[in-house]
Amino acid sequence: xxxxxxxxxxxxxxxxxxxxxxxxxxxxxxxxxxxxxxxxxxxxxxxxxxxxxxxxxxxxxxxxxxxxxxxxxxxxxxxxxxxxxxxxxxxxxxxxxxxxxxxxxxxxxxxxxxxxxxxxxxxxxxxxxxxxxxxxxxxxxxxxxxxxxxxxxxxxxxxxxxxxxxxxxxxxxx
Numbered sequence: 635x636x637x638x639x640x641x642x643x644x645x646x647x648x649x650x651x652x653x654x655x656x657x658x659x660x661x662x663x664x665x666x667x668x669x670x671x672x673x674x675x676x677x678x679x680x681x682x683x684x685x686x687x688x689x690x691x692x693x694x695x696x697x698x699x700x701x702x703x704x705x706x707x708x709x710x711x712x713x714x715x716x717x718x719x720x721x722x723x724x725x726x727x728x729x730x731x732x733x734x735x736x737x738x739x740x741x742x743x744x745x746x747x748x749x750x751x752x753x754x755x756x757x758x759x760x761x762x763x764x765x766x767x768x769x770x771x772x773x774x775x776x777x778x779x780x781x782x783x784x785x786x787x788x789x790x791x792x793x794x795x796x797x798x799x800x801x802x803x804x805x806x807x808x
Contacts, residue, residue, distance in 0.1 A: 636757045638692065638702060641749045646742060648704035648749055651716060652690055655705045656683040658713045667735035671768040698723065702758070706733065706746045714742060717750045719760070726762040727754055743777055751781070755807045763805045766796060778803045 641648040649655070660679045669675060676682040686703075693700050700721040705713050715733035729750070733743050754760035764786060767774045783803035786794075796802045 638704075641704065641753055643745045643749045645708065646745055646749070647707045647709070648717065648746060649707055651686060651703035651705045651718075653683050653687040655713065656686050659686075659705060659716070662713055662715055662734045663732065665734045665736075668732055671771045671774075700758070702750075702754075704746075704750060706742065708737070708742070711737075715746075717746045719750060719754055719763075721754070721758055721760060725760060726764065727758075727760045728764050728766070730765065738773065744780060747777075747781055751807070761807050763807065764790075764794070765803045766794075766800050767803070769799055769801050775801065775803075781805070 638650040640650065651659075656679060660676060660682050663682070664675050666675070676685070689701055689703050692702065701718070702721065703716060703718040706715045706717065708714050714737045715731065717729070717731045719727045719729045721727045729747070731743060731747060733746075737743075751763065754763070763783070765778055765783060767778070769775075783805045786802040786804040790804060791802045794802055
């Protein structure tokens, strides 16, 4: 298992997420606009800190999944969100991301995701990516399409047990 490292882009730094990021990320994840389509904000700062502590192990209890989580830092602005990937032994990974709404539409999500995808391909030998999103989330759908994702085949959707209101997007690497 490759050790996580910070990733640099022209405008961002992706830092391996740790429990020390919980205070700043609690504020970021408190943005109600993030939850227009799904999920909910963290229950409490302590809950988030415990979650981040668990994720610092970088792997599931059975060792079947590797968890890679980066917070996104903009110099002069602080933390603005995260990108993450759950890697499986078969060379596939599921990605997810959240950015505070004040930073939507500026290309930060694309830049952060490209950096993470490049890292997954180069250092973790990931060959297939997937992402699940609500069908009504047009902004996220357009982002994934710009990054080369397309609707996953029906068999993949069935295998992953995707809800009827969700889309499964996939992309092959390499």
